[in-house]
Amino acid sequence: MAHLLLVEDDTTFSKLLSNFLGKHGHQVKVCSNIKEAREALKSSDSNEPFEVLMLDYRLPDGNSVDFLKALRSEGNRTAAFIMTSFHDVRTAVTAMQIGAFDYITKPVNPEELLMVLREALNKAESADTKAAPKTRTSAKADKQSLEFIEGKSKISKQLYEYVRLVSPTDMSVIIQGESGTGKEHVAKSIHKMSKRSNGPFVAIDCGSLSKELAASELFGHKKGAFTGALQDKIGQFEAADGGTLFLDEIGNLGYDVQIKLLRALQERIIVPIGATQQIKVDVRLIAATNEDLMVNAANGDFRDDLYHRLNEFKIEVPPLRKRGEDLGIFIQHFVEKANEELGRNVRELSKEVMDVFHKYDWPGNLRELNNVIKRLVLLSKEEVATLNALPAEMITAMEDQQKPAGSDLKALQETHEKEMIEKVLQEVRYNKSKAAKLLNIDRKTLYYKIEKYHIE
Numbered sequence: 280m281a282h283l284l285l286v287e288d289d290t291t292f293s294k295l296l297s298n299f300l301g302k303h304g305h306q307v308k309v310c311s312n313i314k315e316a317r318e319a320l321k322s323s324d325s326n327e328p329f330e331v332l333m334l335d336y337r338l339p340d341g342n343s344v345d346f347l348k349a350l351r352s353e354g355n356r357t358a359a360f361i362m363t364s365f366h367d368v369r370t371a372v373t374a375m376q377i378g379a380f381d382y383i384t385k386p387v388n389p390e391e392l393l394m395v396l397r398e399a400l401n402k403a404e405s406a407d408t409k410a411a412p413k414t415r416t417s418a419k420a421d422k423q424s425l426e427f428i429e430g431k432s433k434i435s436k437q438l439y440e441y442v443r444l445v446s447p448t449d450m451s452v453i454i455q456g457e458s459g460t461g462k463e464h465v466a467k468s469i470h471k472m473s474k475r476s477n478g479p480f481v482a483i484d485c486g487s488l489s490k491e492l493a494a495s496e497l498f499g500h501k502k503g504a505f506t507g508a509l510q511d512k513i514g515q516f517e518a519a520d521g522g523t524l525f526l527d528e529i530g531n532l533g534y535d536v537q538i539k540l541l542r543a544l545q546e547r548i549i550v551p552i553g554a555t556q557q558i559k560v561d562v563r564l565i566a567a568t569n570e571d572l573m574v575n576a577a578n579g580d581f582r583d584d585l586y587h588r589l590n591e592f593k594i595e596v597p598p599l600r601k602r603g604e605d606l607g608i609f610i611q612h613f614v615e616k617a618n619e620e621l622g623r624n625v626r627e628l629s630k631e632v633m634d635v636f637h638k639y640d641w642p643g644n645l646r647e648l649n650n651v652i653k654r655l656v657l658l659s660k661e662e663v664a665t666l667n668a669l670p671a672e673m674i675t676a677m678e679d680q681q682k683p684a685g686s687d688l689k690a691l692q693e694t695h696e697k698e699m700i701e702k703v704l705q706e707v708r709y710n711k712s713k714a715a716k717l718l719n720i721d722r723k724t725l726y727y728k729i730e731k732y733h734i735e
């Protein structure tokens with residue numbers, strides 16, 4: 280049994296969901312907005328904290344991506360997943376960067392929900408047993424590398440040529456690529472092929488670290504160094520001694536921590552917070568980012584000196600839509616993996632499903648493909664998976680894409696609607712309440728349309 284917090288403003292749906300989860304032995308606290316959720320989190324018993332947060336994306340007093348961002352920066356690391364419509368998948372992808380474990384598209388399929396919940400609970404459990412949440416150690420690195428697919432496209436061959444080239448050296452590496460392209464996988468491969476492969480591989484997701492906690496997480500602290508430092512803590516730099524430290528989403532580190540990081544890299548020593556003695560460390564650093572750190576450095580958002588220290592070698596991991604023939608190889612791989620995990624026997628995807636997969640642009644890259652395939656396999660009782668097992672909206676999106684815009688009434692209406700919203704937003708200087716009133720729609724609908732049409 281798990282203690283879950285469900286934040287959902289659709290009361291019928293939340294009742295349905297909590298009954299369903301209750302029947303599966305879980306204890307669910309339901310809140311209908313962010314304010315209530317905050318109160319529930321505050322008053323949750325420290326003996327029985329929430330193990331998983333299940334968040335509807337659009338809530339009456341904000342969206343759950345911002346909510347989760349705020350929680351993470353306050354140091355809350357409870358496993359969380361976001362429930363979203365298919366149109367918001369791009370937003371959900373952002374959510375994963377700030378430490379949501381996963382997302383699930385609405386309408387929620389019960390079996391899929393249980394699967395995602397099970398995975399979130401496993402994650403919560405493994406985080407509990409480690410020095411820090413979101414820190415992954417070498418045992419997992421080994422297991423995952425076995426499942427690694429390189430691909431046959433030209434762009435993938437070049438990628439792995441670079442990986443093999445840089446692995447045996449001790450150079451720092453920046454891995455750049457969109458969310459879900461496999462940056463962590465690449466980092467693990469570099470570690471495995473390096474002379475440090477017998478040492479630890481420690482991964483930290485800087486996106487889920489609050490500014491206050493980042494320095495202590497990386498460099499450790501002494502008991503009493505700050506409120507809440509109840510005992511000495513070893514930092515991840517020390518934990519990675521003799522091995523590789525992988526800093527995911529490094530662009531999220533605050534300026535102060537960046538200075539300390541630079542010093543640790545240049546002088547190979549660290550000083551835990553509140554300590555007086557220096558500790559020698561021998562760590563290879565690999566950093567990942569989905570932004571262009573060079574641009575951030577030029578804008579002053581990232582320290583120039585640190586950028587150059589890290590950028591001894593740069594590897595770009597291509598988005599899935601640019602990996603051409605690899606798509607088929609990844610599909611096969613993920614289907615086999617899902618069959619094994621879920622005890623299914625899907626042998627083939629129907630031609631229609633393959634068509635959709637080839638046309639779709641996969642904004643969440645390999646992670647999204649993996650998720651969609653898991654769902655597809657889960658819902659397919661036969662050997663051939665058909666369109667029925669794909670999210671309905673994915674198919675509609677593909678159909679819409681294929682229609683010629685000139686004669687497509689819906690597309691014309693949507694273009695008109697987008698222009699109208701943009702015009703009104705400009706008129707009221709982006710005051711969304713006023714804009715919603717003028718457009719005669721509620722705020723929630725306005726937010727939905729702003730996202731749908733990618734209005735800045």
Ligand SMILES: Nc1ncnc2c1ncn2[C@@H]1O[C@H](COP(=O)(O)OP(=O)(O)OP(=O)(O)O)[C@@H](O)[C@H]1O
Nearest residue numbers: 426427428457458459460461462463464645646649
């Ligand atoms: N080469 C690969 N072969 C098989 N599976 C892969 C490969 N690369 C990535 N994956 C799978 O794709 C998913 C995303 O990979 P990963 O976490 O490495 O991406 P990422 O770019 O680091 O993501 P993020 O930007 O969110 O940190 C994982 O489920 C991973 O197992």
